[in-house]
Amino acid sequence: MIGVGQPDLTKLLGGQYREMSVERLLRMLTRLGCGDDISVQSAGRALEEAIDWEAVAA
Known part of the structure; x- marks a missing residue:
C-alpha cells in the first residue's frame, strides 16, 4: 500500500526513520x-x- 517492505515498515514504526x-x-x-x-x-x-x-521569485 505505501511501497515499503516489512523490514522497513517495522523500522519506521519503531521510530527508526533517519535512514529513509x-x-x-x-x-x-x-x-x-x-x-x-x-x-x-x-x-x-x-x-x-x-x-x-x-532573484528567488524570478
Missing part, C-alpha cells in the same frame, strides 16, 4: 492520502537579509 530519505517519507504519506506542506522559517534576521528575494 525525506522524499521516500513524503511518498509514503502521499500514498496514505496525507497532504504535505513544507515551510522554512529563518532563525534570525541575518538570513532574511542575505536572501535576494527578487
Whole structure:
C-alpha cells in the first residue's frame, strides 16, 4: 500500500526513520492520502537579509 517492505515498515514504526530519505517519507504519506506542506522559517534576521528575494521569485 505505501511501497515499503516489512523490514522497513517495522523500522519506521519503531521510530527508526533517519535512514529513509525525506522524499521516500513524503511518498509514503502521499500514498496514505496525507497532504504535505513544507515551510522554512529563518532563525534570525541575518538570513532574511542575505536572501535576494527578487532573484528567488524570478
